[in-house]
Structures are given as structure tokens and as C-alpha cells.
Amino acid sequence: MRFVHSSDWQLGMTRHFLAGEAQARYTAARIDAVGTIGALAVEEGCSFVVVSGDVFESNHVERQVVVRALDAMKAVPGVTFYLLAGNHDPLDAASVFRSVTFAENCPSNVVVIADSTPVEVAPGVEIVGAPWPNKRPLADLVSKALGGLTADGTLRIVVGHGGVTSMAPNPTDPALISVDAVGSALTSGTVHYVALGDRHSTTQVDSAGRVWYSGTPEQTDYDEVDPGNVLLVELGRGSVSVERRKVGTWTFVRKHFDVGDREGIRQVERFLDGLTDKQRTIVKLSLVGQLSLVDMAALTSELEHASELFGALEQWKRHSELVVLPDDHDFEELGLSGYGRDALEELRSIGSGTGEEASVARGALGLLFRLASVER
Amino acid sequence: MRIHRVKIGNFRAITSVEVEFPTEGVTIIEGPNEIGKTSISEAIDLVLSERDDSAKRRVKSVQPVGRDVGAEVEIEMSSGPYRFVLRKRWHRQRETVLTVSAPHRLQLTGREAHDKVQEIIDETLDRDLWDALRIRQGAELHQAAFAAGSLGRALDAGAAVGGPTDPLDDLWERIEAEWSRYWTGGGQAKKERVSLGERVHEAKAAVERVEDALAKVEGDTQEVERLIGEAKALEARLAAQADEEGVLAARARTVGERRHSVALLKEKCETAEAKYDTAESAVRARVDLVERAERAADLVRELTAGEVPTSGREQASRLDLEEKVAAARGRVLQLENDHRRAVADREFRRHEIELGQLAERHERIVAALAARSAARAVVEAARVDEDLLRRIEDADIGVKVAEEKVASGVTKLVAEGLGEVSLSVDGEETPLGSGEQRAFEVADSIDVVVPGVVRISVRAGDGSRAIAEQQDRARQELREACLAGGVDDLTAARKAFAARKDAERALLDAKESIARDLRDLTAEEIEEKVAGLRRRVSAYESERDSDGPLPTDLSAARQLAEELEAALAAGRQELERLEEELSRVSQAHVDAVARAAERHARLEQARSALHGDEEAVEAARRAASDEELTRRLEAADSELAGCRRELEAAQNELAEADPDSVEVLLENARAAKKRLEGELHGIEITIGELRAKLEVRGEEGLAHKLDAAISEHDHLSATYEELEARAEAARLLYDTFSRHRAVARLRYVAPLRDSIEKLGRLVFGPTFEVDLDDDLTIARRTLDGDTLDFEELSIGAQEQLGMISRLAGASLVASDGGAPAIFDDALGWSDPLKLDRMGAVISYAGRSCQVIVLTCTPGRYASVGSAKVVRLPAPGTS
Structure with a gap:
């Protein structure tokens, strides 16, 4: 039977x-x-x-x-x-x-x-x-x-x-x-x-x-x-x-990464790269770490690329904490002086804290970085 | 930056010139325009910015005309830590040579040399400031456009040691632009953000709507479950109810049976009762029958005993009475007759008197009527009434008056016959005796002819003629009045009037008499009455019967009539009394006869009844003896008692079965069952309806709709949050920059203003003050308490302030880095007094910075105290 x-x-x-x-x-x-x-x-x-x-x-x-x-x-x-x-x-x-x-x-x-x-x-x-x-x-x-x-x-x-x-x-x-x-x-x-x-x-x-x-x-x-x-x-x-x-053809994958440095980002890349049958794979990443603007750009680009390949790629918001804090290096080349430098320092000081205001300040810094870079 | 030396060759018209500049202080370069003192500043510009192979027009334009040589510029300068000599040649034998002597020695040529210079300039020189501190000839009369950053950086001690070109202002513009993508000028969220927020809200509402719909479906589903449970419970209760109903129905049947046997026993009782009643009434009927027979016998005895005969005395008194009545009736008749005649006699006598009086009245009337007719005739005949009489009297007086007048006033012709003579007076033969005198009144004229002798014509005057006419008229009037009265003269008239008066009085008397006698009647009526009375009187006299003498007069007749009337009344009264008595006596008689007849009839009847009764008793006793009847009654009584006992027992049994409550309970049980069935039915209907509703809802795919709505909401709110985060970031960036910028400006403004005012007071006096704008230009100038906008100032003043502000700026930044202030033929609009003062300003500023003044007007800057003056050679010299 x-x-x-x-x-x-x-x-x-x-x-x-x-x-x-x-x-x-x-x-x-x-x-x-x-x-x-x-x-x-x-x-x-x-x-x-x-x-x-x-x-x-x-x-x-x-x-x-x-x-x-x-x-x-x-x-x-x-x-x-x-x-x-x-x-x-x-x-x-x-x-x-x-x-x-x-x-x-x-x-x-x-x-x-x-x-x-x-x-x-x-x-x-x-x-x-x-x-x-x-x-x-x-x-x-x-x-x-x-x-x-x-x-x-x-x-x-x-x-x-x-x-x-x-x-x-x-x-x-x-x-x-x-x-x-x-x-x-x-x-x-x-x-x-x-x-x-x-x-x-x-x-x-x-x-x-x-x-x-x-x-x-x-x-x-x-x-x-x-x-x-x-x-x-x-x-x-x-x-x-x-x-x-x-009989199943779809896979759900969830993974946590520390992306506080370049190595972390590279690990994410390697992980995503290693998954097979990407079209039928749904990935959820929890990403934690403090990134410089440059690193964040790299990570964003990688994720954007991956989201094209996978069935879905989402961030596990509850378990993600990505803090983008522009570092000295980011702003060094902007060469802000005078009141520009004062404003920058103030924003960085707020941004290094926690909470809503800090998050807004980091956003403002990212924006400043973008606007100042356009000029150059 | 400091320029130490400039050397130019083959530059426009200049073959060769070399100028050395003191590190501090003022250098005035004088030279004719064509030679190009401007060329100096232009050369400085070109050598620092244009490559030797540049094909730009400004480069081409400096090649000397008509000479196949290349323009050449050599400049020695220091900027920041650098000191170098740069030489360039364009157009021909192009060449760039850079010799750096500090901080490290270095020599470069060509492109490398140019790039290195750019590097040094970018590193150490603020190009904005460099541009701001120059006034080119005729170009910028107005204010220096200090970029806040430039001046700011220059003023900022920390950043003063060199520094790249500041992008802050451009950056600020971008920040503003970014900010305004999200925020309105008023700091409100822009419409796009608001509408996206609204869309998020709507999406949320959409989710809630579907959730609500699902919740409703879920509610309905649960309701169906609940109702099904309820229906099941109801079914169970219904079954229990049916059981109870069964038990109660059985009990009800028992009650029914017992009730039936009670009913049967009741019927039996009724039959027994009927039987008893029959027996009892038979006994009673027998007793009644016997009693009746006894009563009949008693009656016969009684009637027989009470019979009495009628008396003859009654009869006699009745007959006597009848005779008396007849006599009285005859008497009354006689009296009535006599009384009637007496009344007639009395009437006759009254008529007689009446006739006499009336006839008298009639005679008087007839006489009066005759008198009235006669008087009326007299009055009608006598025409002279009072008026006419007066007229006649007046006329008579008039005649007499007229005659008097004639006698006194008319012309008169008096003829006296002397013999007998016949005169013809106015043709009328008038004899005149001798001695006879005849007077003729001459009214008008008169002709007196003595035939054959003489004609005497007398003509009256006018007065005489009028008097005569008046007399005629008076006479005429009298004649006419008398004629009207039918009289001859006044005397006759008076007589006629008196006769008329008498007749009138007679007429009045007659009328009065007639009226008195007629009263309300006419003469004819009175006449008729007289005739009527007369007829009646004579008729009565002839027709009266002779039964008694006619009373002599009215009073006798009246007395007789009265006497008879009294007698008649008495007779009638007596008759009435007698008749009454007779009637009474007759009625008593009739009654006695009737009573005797009745008693007889009753006796007969009683006897017949007694006979019948006796027969009936006998017949009844033959059918059943009295004893038999008594025995039957006793039997029926005992049977009835037995039945009643049985009925009581059965009723007790019925009561034990509690018939009332059984019925109530059964009825209630049935109603309860019915109600439960109704409820169940209702629930089933509701379930059916809900199921139908759910079926329809099910087809809608609500789960999918909910997913879709949630996705839409998630997507929108993610977008929205991102947008909001960007907006907040832009706002914070904007706010922060804006705040710091404002603070920075404030820091730059104060020293610049101080410096401007310090220099300006040299020119305009101690009350000079300025207000600076946000962009560090002069907004207003105050002098002796009088404040004017910059644009309102004279061109000269604007030019002076422009130069002062540049010098002030240059002084401020000169101590470290900075740039020379270069003025190309400025102050063309200033009067000599101001020019002198400006000279002092330039001189003063020159103490702290490098100032280069170019002019084609020698002497314009003569007042500049400590200046090095360089005169450019005329063209062609060197």
C-alpha cells in the first residue's frame, strides 16, 4: 500500500x-x-x-x-x-x-x-x-x-x-x-x-x-x-x-553579517555569490555595522546588483543596524573651511550619537558629501 | 601675494618697460593711455593665467602691430611661501620659464612651468579676492564683490596660511537647492511630500478596509458557527419538550375518560331526579285535586247562603221623583218664554228712543246742508273780497287825487258866453248860453271854433298834459277794479263785501252743525239707520203676541226683564237638583239588579265546577290510589340518592387527576414546543442568509486583496520614509549651514566695516558710518546723521566708497597672503577736494598693503603722500 x-x-x-x-x-x-x-x-x-x-x-x-x-x-x-x-x-x-x-x-x-x-x-x-x-x-x-x-x-x-x-x-x-x-x-x-x-x-x-x-x-x-x-x-x-x-524549487535564506569593515562587505559578496539557483532564492540579510560613506556606497552597489539576480533580496530591518558615519577621510578631500567646517563638525558630532537626531545628522552628512563631491 | 617687479616687452605699443614695486606702499604708474598703463595690469593677468601657446583673442590682441615679434612679460612675485620669477613669450618663439627661489630653488620651463605657477596660485592665492581688489579702467566704478568665503577665510586667522579656492558659496547654493526640493520657502513640507504622505495614509486606509471586510467575514463565519451550536441546543430542547408533551397528553387522556364517566353519571342523576320529580308532582297533583273539590263545595255552600230579594219602596220613591222633575221642567219652559218676551219688549222700547234721537239728528243735518248750499252760492256770487275792496278804495283815492291835481294844475280854457253861441270844441258841438261859463281843460290841445267866427287853438304845456294823463289812468284803474268786483262804485263794493262776509259766516256755521251731527257717520248712513229702526219698531208693534201688556216705557220693560231672569235661574236650579236625585235613585236600582244576576251565575258555575272536581277525584283514584302514589315517590327518592353518591365518587376521582393543571401544562408544553420550533426556524433562516453572504464574499478573493493592499502600503511607506529622511537630512544640513554661515558673516562684517569707516572718515569726516549687506557690500552710508542708500549716492561718492572698501579689504587681508589692490585710472569722477583726501586714504592704506595705481592723468594722484611714481616712457623709447 x-x-x-x-x-x-x-x-x-x-x-x-x-x-x-x-x-x-x-x-x-x-x-x-x-x-x-x-x-x-x-x-x-x-x-x-x-x-x-x-x-x-x-x-x-x-x-x-x-x-x-x-x-x-x-x-x-x-x-x-x-x-x-x-x-x-x-x-x-x-x-x-x-x-x-x-x-x-x-x-x-x-x-x-x-x-x-x-x-x-x-x-x-x-x-x-x-x-x-x-x-x-x-x-x-x-x-x-x-x-x-x-x-x-x-x-x-x-x-x-x-x-x-x-x-x-x-x-x-x-x-x-x-x-x-x-x-x-x-x-x-x-x-x-x-x-x-x-x-x-x-x-x-x-x-x-x-x-x-x-x-x-x-x-x-x-x-x-x-x-x-x-x-x-x-x-x-x-x-x-x-x-x-x-519537490520544492524555491529556497529562503536568512543570514547575518557584520559589515563594520571592508572584510565584512567582502563576506556578504562572497556569500551571495555562492548561492545557487538565485532566481528562485529569497534572501534576507541582517546587516550590522558602522560604515564610512565610501564603504556604504560599495555595500549598496553590491546589494543592488544582487537584488537583480535573486528572487528577492530584502533587509531584515529588525535585525539590521547600518550606521553610515562619514569619517575624516570622507571629508578631508572636500576641504571645507570656515563656517563650512564648523557646520560639518557640528553634524558629525550629532551623527556620532544615537537616536533619531543622530540618524538625521548622518543623512545630512551623506547629503553634504554628495553635494560637495559634485562640485569637484 | 606681492608683486615685486614687472617687465614687459613688445607688448602692444610698448617696446620695453620694467617697473619695480615696493613690497608695501603705493606705486603710481603714469603713462599715456595708448602706451597702455593698462597694459601693465593686463600683462600681470596674462602672464599668470594664459599659456604661451594660447590662441585666445586677449592674447592675440597684445601682439605689437606690424612687428613680427612675440609679446613678452616677466614678473617677479611672492605668494605664500613661494618667491619666483615667471617669464612668458607668446606669438613668436614661445617660451615659459619659471625660476622659483623660495622656499626651494626650482626651475621649470614650458607646460610644467605654467602648471606649477597655477598650482602655487591656487594654493596660496584667493582668486576671488584677487579679482575683487582690482578696479579696471572705466569698468567697475562700484563696489568690490567680496565673496564672503574669500574675505572670511582671509580674515580667519586659522585658515589664513594659504588655502585652496573656497567652494563654500557654490556649496551653499547646492544645499539651498537641495533643501528647496523638499521644503517650501515657508519651511513647510512640499506638496509632493504631503501628497505622498496622503497616499500612504490612503493605502493604510485601504488595508484597513480590506481587513475590516475580512473581520466582518470572520465575524459572520463565527456567527454561523455559534448559530449552528444554538440550533443544536434548540433541537435538544425541542426533543425534551416533545417528551414532556407526551407525558402530559397521557395524563390529559385519563382526565378525559374520568370526565366522561362523570358526565354519564350526571345524566343518570338527572334521569333519577326527573323520575322523583314526576312521582312528587303526582302526589302533589292528587292533593291539589282533592283540595280543589273541597273548595268548590265550600263555594257552592257560601253562594247558596248569601241570596236576598229586592224591595218595592225604592220603586215608589223613584216614580214620585220622576213626576217632580217633569213639573219643574214645565215651569222652567214657561219662565224662559216670559223672559224672552220681556227682553224683546225692552229692546223695542230702546229702539223707539233711539229712533227719535236719530231722526232729530237727521233733520238737523238736512237743514244745515241746505244752509250750507245757500251760503256757498252767496260767497261764490260776491266777488268783492278784502283785496279787491282795498284795490277799489285805492283806485278811488287815486281818482280823487288826480282830480285835485287837474283842478289845480291843468291848463283851462274858460269860455263865457256872451250870447248864445254854439261852439265846436274839438269838433264837438257845444252850446254855450249867455253868461254861461264853460271851462275846458286843455290836456294837450283843444280847438274851439266859433263857426264862422273864430278858431281858437289852445295848446297845453307839458305839465298840464301829464296831469291830464294821470287823471285818465286813475279813472281807468277805478273802472277796471269796479268791473272786477261787478260793482259800480266804491259804495257798492263796500256793500257787496259785507254781504260776502255774512255768507261766509253762515257757511261756517252750517259746516260745524253738520260735523257735530254726523260724527263718524255720513248723512246717508244716518238716513238708513233711521229707516231701519223705523221698520223694526213698526214691525215689532205689529208682530208682538198679545200675552201680556207691553210695558209702558223702557224702565218698566227693563225691570220686568230683570225679574223674569231671576225667576228663571231659580227654576233651573230646582230642576237640576231634582234630576240629580232621580239619577241617583235610578243607578242604585240598576246596580241591585246586576248584583243579583251575578250571584246567580256564580252559583251555577260553582255547582258545575264542584261536579267536575268530584268526578276528576274519583277518576284519579280509580287510576291510582293515594297510597300507590306515596309508595312510588319513596322509591324514586331512594334511587336518586344512590345516583348522587355514585356521581360524587366519580367527581372526586376526576379532581384527583388535577384536570385544570394538566390542561394548562399541556397547553404550555405545546406552546413552548411551537416557540422553540419558531426560534429554530429563525436561526436556520439566519444561517442560510449568512451562508449566502459568505459565499458571495468568498468569491471576492479578499485574502489576495489584503496582500495587495499591504504590499502597496509597505512600498509607499518605505518610499515615503526614505523621502522624509532625505527631507530631514536636507533640512538639518540647511539649518546647520545657514546658522554657521550667519555667524561667520557676522565675524567678517565687523572688521571690514571698521576698516571702511576708518578710511572713509579721512575723506568724509568723523560722522561717516556705513552699514554692510550680507554680501559685504555697502548698503547705506550715514553722514552727519543723514543716511542714504548706496545707489542714491553721487557717482563720485560711489566711486570713492568702492575704492575705500577695496582698500579696507586689502588692508585687512594683507598681513598674511592677500593680494595687491590695483586701481586702473579710478576716481575720474571725483572733485579735487575729494581727490586730495582720497590721496591720503590711498597713502594710508599703502602702509599695510601693496597698492598699485595706474593712471593716464599725471597728477591725479599727486596728493598721495608716500608713493613711488613710475612714468612709463613714450612709445618707441625704452
């Missing part, structure tokens, strides 16, 4: 730091991933794919996204996609799965898991889903779904979404999936695999390797540890094998 476990497609997600063309490519890549997953399923002889929640970024995604996603799934012959509603696209009254657009375009090989009633996907094989009924469920939906099941020899795959108790940042959340409950259901042979979604990084939850987060097929953010995968699951009553397959 082989199938593909995926989740967190989050179709319709936009990344505002992606400028026009990159945004389009990124959006397309997420839809393309659906096709890639389908192709993988066909190639590996899987008859179905489970998507453990957050198929869509929101219940309010553009309807064009819905149509394209359904079209991409329709194009995969002989493979059924079982879609679960997650926290992003819960089955509430505004659910995208219940929209007219979805209903009108839903092909026969796409099944939305409407509730926890077991769905037979092959003789003796059932899927038991725990869809999110709304954005804030007040109970562990998976445990509830397990409630009515007995070990009757049926091979069961549980499809769930959300954090688990063993790795939750907020352990008081009542909707957390109880690892213990899942564990005992596995032990008793009531269920045999738990396909989870929500974490964008591919993660094995239990030691037996029957509870997994597949992770998102296309990376969506910098802090995802092992994204871009789907899981190819070979499941038997007594055996399980899970294999991760890379």
Missing part, C-alpha cells in the same frame, strides 16, 4: 517582498508543485495523495487560485487527492471547499474530507480525517476522530492538522493533538499511520516512524528547517517505510 503524504500547500499565498515578476513565478511554483506531486504519485504507483490541511492559504484566496489548483489535480490520471481542511482553510461557513467555485470545478479525483467518517480508499484501507471545523477548535480533533474506531483489521490512515503535544510552543492550546492518544491507537492496531500537517518542516513525530509531518512542498518562510518535501509512504499492518522526496 503506497501513497503520498503532503500538506501545507497554502495555495494563493503571496509574499509582499517579492516584486511583480518574482511573485508570479513563486505563485506558479506552488501550483506547479501540485503537478510534481501528482507525477511522483503516478511514477511510484500510488493511487492516492493525502494533503493534511492548509491546502489553501485562506478561505478568501482568489478564485482563480482555486480553479488552477483543481485543474492541476485533475490533470493527474488515476490518482485521488484527499484534501483536509486546516487552520488556514477551515470548514467554517466561509469555507473555500464549500464555495460555488470549488463545487463547480472539483474533478472526480479530488475528495474533500468533510468529517471524521472513515473513507474507504481501497479494499480494507480507510482514511480517517480530522478536518478543522473552524479557526479555533476547542478540542483535539484527532483524538475525537479516533474515538469511534476499533482494531478490526482495517488498515487505517489518520489525516490530521495542527500542533502536537510533544513539540508545541503553547502547551495549553486545547486543540493540540495528543501524542499519547495517537500512540495508543497505533499500538492497539486501530490506526496505522498518522499523516499530519501544519509544520512546514518535514518532521518525524514518533520513534516508530508512523507519525509524520510532511512539511510544505514549497518553502514559504525563512525559519523552515527542512521544507520542500513530500513523503512517500509504504504502509503495511506490521511495517512502515517513509521516504522523503524533494
Whole structure:
């Protein structure tokens, strides 16, 4: 029994730091991933794919996204996609799965898991889903779904979404999936695999390797540890094998640099230069340091150059602190004298401090430098 | 900078000249214009700035005309630490040679030499100041344009030791320009910034709008969830309600059954009651029947006992009374007859008297009418009334008066017959006896003819004729008046008037008499009345019956009538009394008869009733004996009591089932169920509506819109922040520079002003003061308390002040670096007195700086005390 476990497609997600063309490519890549997953399923002889929640970024995604996603799934012959509603696209009254657009375009090989009633996907094989009924469920939906099941020899795959108790940042959340409950259901042979979604990084939850987060097929953010995968699951009553397959094409990279001197700037250059597949790489830099005008010009030029190459290049503002303070060298050649020199000294004195005023003063110095240089 | 020596050759018209300058002090170079004392300053300029291969016009123009030689200039000068000799030749055999002697010896030629000189100049000389301190001939009469920087730097002790050309003013302009890109003159943010800020704001609002829309959708979604929960709770409550309703319905059924059996028992009771009532009424009817029969027997006995016969006495008194009534009636009739006749007699007698009186009145009237007619005839015939009589009297008097006048005043002809004679007087034969005298009044004329003898014509005068005419008129009047009165003369008139008066009085009397007797009647009416009365009187006399004598007169008749009237009243009263008594007696009789008949009828009736009753009792007893009836009543009574006991038991059972509350509860349960169903339905409708709304909203792609709006906002606010940061930077730069600049100016202005005033007082006296502008030019000059703008000063004064300000500037900067002040034929506009004074100024300034004065007017600067004068040779000499 082989199938593909995926989740967190989050179709319709936009990344505002992606400028026009990159945004389009990124959006397309997420839809393309659906096709890639389908192709993988066909190639590996899987008859179905489970998507453990957050198929869509929101219940309010553009309807064009819905149509394209359904079209991409329709194009995969002989493979059924079982879609679960997650926290992003819960089955509430505004659910995208219940929209007219979805209903009108839903092909026969796409099944939305409407509730926890077991769905037979092959003789003796059932899927038991725990869809999110709304954005804030007040109970562990998976445990509830397990409630009515007995070990009757049926091979069961549980499809769930959300954090688990063993790795939750907020352990008081009542909707957390109880690892213990899942564990005992596995032990008793009531269920045999738990396909989870929500974490964008591919993660094995239990030691037996029957509870997994597949992770998102296309990376969506910098802090995802092992994204871009789907899981190819070979499941038997007594055996399980899970294999991760890379499908993602985009990479998010975040890096910190000290650029207080020339060497720092050169490090930034080397780092950016070393990244491959720049078109589909989104870089966020946090840059800290005090630069002279000359160095700042060099750094700016490098960054401008890089931003042409990469999918996106942004500065991590919260973690960046670039202080441009013109040094003696910068102004030496300007040869200001008289009151010009007095004014310059005053600005430098303010600029060497901290806070808003200092920042304005540094701006004024940069401007002075530019205006005085034009003359020469 | 100091110029020590200049040597020129083949420069314009000058073949060769060499001038040495003292380091301090004034050098006056005199020379004719054509020779070009200007050439000296021009040569200094060219050698320092133009390369030997320059093809500029100003270079070309200095080549001597018509000689194939190159112009040549050699200058020895010091500037900063440098001292050097520079020699250049243009046009022919071009050459540049630089020999530096300090601080290090150095010799360069050609391009290198030129560049080195530029380097030295740029390093040590303020070109602006250099330009400012020169007055070229005729060109700059006005003020020195000291760049603040130049003078400032020169004045600034720290920066005084050499220094490159200062770009500060240009920089300042750029800073201002940059500042004004972001700020308005008033220091407000420029429109572009404001509008970008507004766009940021709008973008934020757009984000909020989409967020609001999403929040609303989220709210609706949650509302649907909540409503679904509520619907579920309602369904549960509905089910519970249905259960309760079932229980209550069962209880209600029990109540119904018991109620039914109570109803049945009630019916049974009613039947038993009816039966009892029947038995009871049968008993009562029997008792009644028996009692009635007994009462009938009593009645018959009573009626039989009470019968009595009528009496004959009553009858007799009634008949007697009837006779008395008849007699009284006859008496009354007789009296009525007598009374009627007496009244008629009385009337007759009254009519008789009336007739007599009326007839008398009638006779009087007839007589009066006749008298009235006669009097009226007399009055109508007698025409002389009072007026006419007076007229006649007057006329008579007039005649008498006229006659008097005639007698006294008319011409008279008196003829006396002497014999008998017949005279013809006015043709009328008038005999005249002898002795007879005849007088003729001559009114007009008169002809008296004695036929055959004489004709005597007498003509009256005018007076006589008038008197005669008057007499005629008087007579005529009398005649006419008498004629009107139908009388002959006054006497007759008076008689006629008296007769008329009498008749009038008679007429009045008759009228009065008639009126008195007629009163309100006419004569005819009275006549008719008389006739009528007469007829009635005679008719009564003939028609009256003879039953008694006619009373003799009215008073007798009246008395008789009264007596009869009293008798008649008494008779009538008696009759009435009798009739009444008769009536009473008759009615008593009728009543007695009726009473007897009634009693008889009643007795018959009672007997018949008694008979019927007795039969009925007998028949009833035959049907059921009295004892039988009593027994039946007792049976019915006992049955009824049994039924009532049963009913009471059943009612108690019903009450135990609490029928009222069961029904109320059941009804309430049903209403509650219905209400819950309504609520549920309402909620389902709301859910449906919200779902429809959400469906529509879902199609809008709000998530995407929000992303787009956020991106737009982020982008705009980044741009805006950057712009604002630039604006703030520009502002700070501008403010800082502006402040320092102002401070610097202040520092330069004071010494320059002091220096200008010090020199100026030499020329204009101790009250001389100046105000300097921002650009260090003289704005105003004050003299003896009188302040004028620079432009208002005379050209001479402007020229003098221009020179003074240059000298002041040059003095200030001379101690270190600086540049010589060079004046090319200045002060052309100054009067001799001022010129003298200016000489003192130049001389004084020359103590602290190098001053070079060029002039083509020898003697113009004679007053300059300590000056070295160099006279340029005439052309062609050397």
C-alpha cells in the first residue's frame, strides 16, 4: 500500500517582498508543485495523495487560485487527492471547499474530507480525517476522530492538522493533538499511520516512524528547517517505510553579517555569490555595522546588483543596524573651511550619537558629501 | 601675494618697460593711455593665467602691430611661501620659464612651468579676492564683490596660511537647492511630500478596509458557527419538550375518560331526579285535586247562603221623583218664554228712543246742508273780497287825487258866453248860453271854433298834459277794479263785501252743525239707520203676541226683564237638583239588579265546577290510589340518592387527576414546543442568509486583496520614509549651514566695516558710518546723521566708497597672503577736494598693503603722500 503524504500547500499565498515578476513565478511554483506531486504519485504507483490541511492559504484566496489548483489535480490520471481542511482553510461557513467555485470545478479525483467518517480508499484501507471545523477548535480533533474506531483489521490512515503535544510552543492550546492518544491507537492496531500537517518542516513525530509531518512542498518562510518535501509512504499492518522526496524549487535564506569593515562587505559578496539557483532564492540579510560613506556606497552597489539576480533580496530591518558615519577621510578631500567646517563638525558630532537626531545628522552628512563631491 | 617687479616687452605699443614695486606702499604708474598703463595690469593677468601657446583673442590682441615679434612679460612675485620669477613669450618663439627661489630653488620651463605657477596660485592665492581688489579702467566704478568665503577665510586667522579656492558659496547654493526640493520657502513640507504622505495614509486606509471586510467575514463565519451550536441546543430542547408533551397528553387522556364517566353519571342523576320529580308532582297533583273539590263545595255552600230579594219602596220613591222633575221642567219652559218676551219688549222700547234721537239728528243735518248750499252760492256770487275792496278804495283815492291835481294844475280854457253861441270844441258841438261859463281843460290841445267866427287853438304845456294823463289812468284803474268786483262804485263794493262776509259766516256755521251731527257717520248712513229702526219698531208693534201688556216705557220693560231672569235661574236650579236625585235613585236600582244576576251565575258555575272536581277525584283514584302514589315517590327518592353518591365518587376521582393543571401544562408544553420550533426556524433562516453572504464574499478573493493592499502600503511607506529622511537630512544640513554661515558673516562684517569707516572718515569726516549687506557690500552710508542708500549716492561718492572698501579689504587681508589692490585710472569722477583726501586714504592704506595705481592723468594722484611714481616712457623709447 503506497501513497503520498503532503500538506501545507497554502495555495494563493503571496509574499509582499517579492516584486511583480518574482511573485508570479513563486505563485506558479506552488501550483506547479501540485503537478510534481501528482507525477511522483503516478511514477511510484500510488493511487492516492493525502494533503493534511492548509491546502489553501485562506478561505478568501482568489478564485482563480482555486480553479488552477483543481485543474492541476485533475490533470493527474488515476490518482485521488484527499484534501483536509486546516487552520488556514477551515470548514467554517466561509469555507473555500464549500464555495460555488470549488463545487463547480472539483474533478472526480479530488475528495474533500468533510468529517471524521472513515473513507474507504481501497479494499480494507480507510482514511480517517480530522478536518478543522473552524479557526479555533476547542478540542483535539484527532483524538475525537479516533474515538469511534476499533482494531478490526482495517488498515487505517489518520489525516490530521495542527500542533502536537510533544513539540508545541503553547502547551495549553486545547486543540493540540495528543501524542499519547495517537500512540495508543497505533499500538492497539486501530490506526496505522498518522499523516499530519501544519509544520512546514518535514518532521518525524514518533520513534516508530508512523507519525509524520510532511512539511510544505514549497518553502514559504525563512525559519523552515527542512521544507520542500513530500513523503512517500509504504504502509503495511506490521511495517512502515517513509521516504522523503524533494519537490520544492524555491529556497529562503536568512543570514547575518557584520559589515563594520571592508572584510565584512567582502563576506556578504562572497556569500551571495555562492548561492545557487538565485532566481528562485529569497534572501534576507541582517546587516550590522558602522560604515564610512565610501564603504556604504560599495555595500549598496553590491546589494543592488544582487537584488537583480535573486528572487528577492530584502533587509531584515529588525535585525539590521547600518550606521553610515562619514569619517575624516570622507571629508578631508572636500576641504571645507570656515563656517563650512564648523557646520560639518557640528553634524558629525550629532551623527556620532544615537537616536533619531543622530540618524538625521548622518543623512545630512551623506547629503553634504554628495553635494560637495559634485562640485569637484 | 606681492608683486615685486614687472617687465614687459613688445607688448602692444610698448617696446620695453620694467617697473619695480615696493613690497608695501603705493606705486603710481603714469603713462599715456595708448602706451597702455593698462597694459601693465593686463600683462600681470596674462602672464599668470594664459599659456604661451594660447590662441585666445586677449592674447592675440597684445601682439605689437606690424612687428613680427612675440609679446613678452616677466614678473617677479611672492605668494605664500613661494618667491619666483615667471617669464612668458607668446606669438613668436614661445617660451615659459619659471625660476622659483623660495622656499626651494626650482626651475621649470614650458607646460610644467605654467602648471606649477597655477598650482602655487591656487594654493596660496584667493582668486576671488584677487579679482575683487582690482578696479579696471572705466569698468567697475562700484563696489568690490567680496565673496564672503574669500574675505572670511582671509580674515580667519586659522585658515589664513594659504588655502585652496573656497567652494563654500557654490556649496551653499547646492544645499539651498537641495533643501528647496523638499521644503517650501515657508519651511513647510512640499506638496509632493504631503501628497505622498496622503497616499500612504490612503493605502493604510485601504488595508484597513480590506481587513475590516475580512473581520466582518470572520465575524459572520463565527456567527454561523455559534448559530449552528444554538440550533443544536434548540433541537435538544425541542426533543425534551416533545417528551414532556407526551407525558402530559397521557395524563390529559385519563382526565378525559374520568370526565366522561362523570358526565354519564350526571345524566343518570338527572334521569333519577326527573323520575322523583314526576312521582312528587303526582302526589302533589292528587292533593291539589282533592283540595280543589273541597273548595268548590265550600263555594257552592257560601253562594247558596248569601241570596236576598229586592224591595218595592225604592220603586215608589223613584216614580214620585220622576213626576217632580217633569213639573219643574214645565215651569222652567214657561219662565224662559216670559223672559224672552220681556227682553224683546225692552229692546223695542230702546229702539223707539233711539229712533227719535236719530231722526232729530237727521233733520238737523238736512237743514244745515241746505244752509250750507245757500251760503256757498252767496260767497261764490260776491266777488268783492278784502283785496279787491282795498284795490277799489285805492283806485278811488287815486281818482280823487288826480282830480285835485287837474283842478289845480291843468291848463283851462274858460269860455263865457256872451250870447248864445254854439261852439265846436274839438269838433264837438257845444252850446254855450249867455253868461254861461264853460271851462275846458286843455290836456294837450283843444280847438274851439266859433263857426264862422273864430278858431281858437289852445295848446297845453307839458305839465298840464301829464296831469291830464294821470287823471285818465286813475279813472281807468277805478273802472277796471269796479268791473272786477261787478260793482259800480266804491259804495257798492263796500256793500257787496259785507254781504260776502255774512255768507261766509253762515257757511261756517252750517259746516260745524253738520260735523257735530254726523260724527263718524255720513248723512246717508244716518238716513238708513233711521229707516231701519223705523221698520223694526213698526214691525215689532205689529208682530208682538198679545200675552201680556207691553210695558209702558223702557224702565218698566227693563225691570220686568230683570225679574223674569231671576225667576228663571231659580227654576233651573230646582230642576237640576231634582234630576240629580232621580239619577241617583235610578243607578242604585240598576246596580241591585246586576248584583243579583251575578250571584246567580256564580252559583251555577260553582255547582258545575264542584261536579267536575268530584268526578276528576274519583277518576284519579280509580287510576291510582293515594297510597300507590306515596309508595312510588319513596322509591324514586331512594334511587336518586344512590345516583348522587355514585356521581360524587366519580367527581372526586376526576379532581384527583388535577384536570385544570394538566390542561394548562399541556397547553404550555405545546406552546413552548411551537416557540422553540419558531426560534429554530429563525436561526436556520439566519444561517442560510449568512451562508449566502459568505459565499458571495468568498468569491471576492479578499485574502489576495489584503496582500495587495499591504504590499502597496509597505512600498509607499518605505518610499515615503526614505523621502522624509532625505527631507530631514536636507533640512538639518540647511539649518546647520545657514546658522554657521550667519555667524561667520557676522565675524567678517565687523572688521571690514571698521576698516571702511576708518578710511572713509579721512575723506568724509568723523560722522561717516556705513552699514554692510550680507554680501559685504555697502548698503547705506550715514553722514552727519543723514543716511542714504548706496545707489542714491553721487557717482563720485560711489566711486570713492568702492575704492575705500577695496582698500579696507586689502588692508585687512594683507598681513598674511592677500593680494595687491590695483586701481586702473579710478576716481575720474571725483572733485579735487575729494581727490586730495582720497590721496591720503590711498597713502594710508599703502602702509599695510601693496597698492598699485595706474593712471593716464599725471597728477591725479599727486596728493598721495608716500608713493613711488613710475612714468612709463613714450612709445618707441625704452
